[in-house]
Amino acid sequence: MPKAVFQVGEKIYIFLQLDRQGGFERQMMQEAIWQQIQFDERGLVPAIVQDARSGAVLMLAYVNAESLAQTLASGETWFWSRSRSELWHKGATSGNTQRLISLAVDCDGDTLLLKVEPQGPACHTGERTCFFQHWPIAEAEEWA
Amino acid sequence: MPKAVFQVGEKIYIFLQLDRQGGFERQMMQEAIWQQIQFDERGLVPAIVQDARSGAVLMLAYVNAESLAQTLASGETWFWSRSRSELWHKGATSGNTQRLISLAVDCDGDTLLLKVEPQGPACHTGERTCFFQHWPIAEAEEWA
Numbered sequence: 001m002p003k004a005v006f007q008v009g010e011k012i013y014i015f016l017q018l019d020r021q022g023g024f025e026r027q028m029m030q031e032a033i034w035q036q037i038q039f040d041e042r043g044l045v046p047a048i049v050q051d052a053r054s055g056a057v058l059m060l061a062y063v064n065a066e067s068l069a070q071t072l073a074s075g076e077t078w079f080w081s082r083s084r085s086e087l088w089h090k091g092a093t094s095g096n097t098q099r100l101i102s103l104a105v106d107c108d109g110d111t112l113l114l115k116v117e118p119q120g121p122a123c124h125t126g127e128r129t130c131f132f133q134h135w136p137i138a139e140a141e142e143w144a
Numbered sequence: 145m146p147k148a149v150f151q152v153g154e155k156i157y158i159f160l161q162l163d164r165q166g167g168f169e170r171q172m173m174q175e176a177i178w179q180q181i182q183f184d185e186r187g188l189v190p191a192i193v194q195d196a197r198s199g200a201v202l203m204l205a206y207v208n209a210e211s212l213a214q215t216l217a218s219g220e221t222w223f224w225s226r227s228r229s230e231l232w233h234k235g236a237t238s239g240n241t242q243r244l245i246s247l248a249v250d251c252d253g254d255t256l257l258l259k260v261e262p263q264g265p266a267c268h269t270g271e272r273t274c275f276f277q278h279w280p281i282a283e284a285e286e287w288a
Contacts, residue, residue, distance in 0.1 A: 006145045029279055038279055049191050052284055055199030057192055060255040075282055087201055101284040104275040106269050111204040117284055123251050131248040131257045133180055134175055138219055140196055140245040140261055 033072075037071040039065065040110040044080060045112055049122065052115035053128075058122035059130040061090075063112060076102050077114060096120035177216075182253040183209065187257055189225060193266065195273075196245040202266035205234075205276040207256060217240035219244050221258060240264035 025095040039045055044062045049056055061079040063071070064116035067087055073105030074089075081088040098116035107111055123130040167284055185191055188206045205223040207215070211231055214222035218233075221242040227231040237243030242260035249256055267274040 032277075046190055046204060048204060049182060050201055057194055057201065057257055060190060060192060071282070072148075089276070097253065099284075100281045102278060102280050104278040106204065106274040107269055107276070108274075111274075111285070113201050125251055127251070130250040130252075130255075133176075134246060134248040135177060136246050137216070137244045138246075139242075 014041065030072075032105060033105070036105040036109045037068070037112070045110055047077075047112040047114050048099065049078065049116055051076065051115050052117055055130050057131060058098075058116070058118060058128070060086075068112075071100055071114070072103075077116060090112075091119065094120070094124075096122065098122070172256060174216075177247065177249065180253045181212070182248040184195070184254065188226075191221075191223065191256040191258050193221065193258050193260055196256055196261055200273050202242075202260070202272070203273060205232075210267070212256075215244055216247075216260070221260060226270065237264065240266065242266070252280075 037045060043064045047061055047063045049058045049061065050056065054121065061077075061080075062082055064080040067078040067080050070087065070089070077090045077100060079088045079090060080086075090095075097119045098114075099119070100114060100116055102115045103112060104115075117127075121128050125132070166254055172252070172282075181189060187208045189245065191205055191207045193202045193205065205221075207222075208224040211222040211224050214231065214233070221234045223232045223234060223243060224230075241263045244258060246279045247253055247256060248259075262272075265272050266277065267287075269276070
């Protein structure tokens with residue numbers, strides 16, 4: 001576990017590096033985030049990664065408690081690689097890191113939405129987003 | 145299975161109601177979509193639902209082959225409810241349907257991105273999006 005994370009009983013506490021919040025608000029926010037999240041039987045939740053500036057959905061990856069703690073402590077996205085069974089710091093080898101701007105939990109707590117500022121393409125193919133295979137279905141004034 | 149879907153050997157064929165494509169292009173697109181998708185051991189893929197106009201991420205739900213076929217045939221989103229183990233036509237009871245505008249598959253074929261035109265809130269709580277529990281982490285010029 002990273003230095004910034006500690007556990008008391010069943011609760012996990014993390015140290016967040018925040019720009020906006022002070023000490024007490026920061027602690028309250030930590031509590032609120034962790035209490036909302038429902039990890040599945042594998043200890044994972046899917047995390048949607050969205051470009052905070054453009055709104056483009058970049059990728060879907062999976063997060064466990066440790067990778068989430070790393071994400072919150074470092075301010076960059078960390079995931080759990082299901083294929084390699086290891087923590088995965090996005091951009092560690094490619095340099096294409098993602099700075100975390102905001103975090104949201106859905107209504108039943110089993111999905112995260114991470115808005116990020118990407119430093120380069122999200123996809124290993126070099127595409128900006130992993131969702132580059134795209135088919136139009138119906139006519140509409142599309143936003144992106 | 146809906147009338148618009150038929151299976152030959154291991155391949156599933158569907159009839160799409162498209163605004164843009166003609167017969168041949170339509171058939172090619174059907175093939176392309178189905179060939180890209182990698183359903184997991186449960187026969188599911190997660191589908192990110194995004195508002196095509198505003199770019200807001202609305203929800204994450206799960207799709208099996210039948211619900212995807214229904215989505216493509218009807219032009220509205222259908223999912224597989226893991227808790228109720230049944231097909232789920234989004235908005236069937238609430239009226240808050242989602243018209244499918246485009247479909248994308250990610251680079252490794254195990255996640256879908258459905259851009260939709262929502263007829264009302266996506267969330268059962270009445271919120272526009274299921275991701276209404278939201279925490280700012282770092283300062284940035286945020287898009288939404």
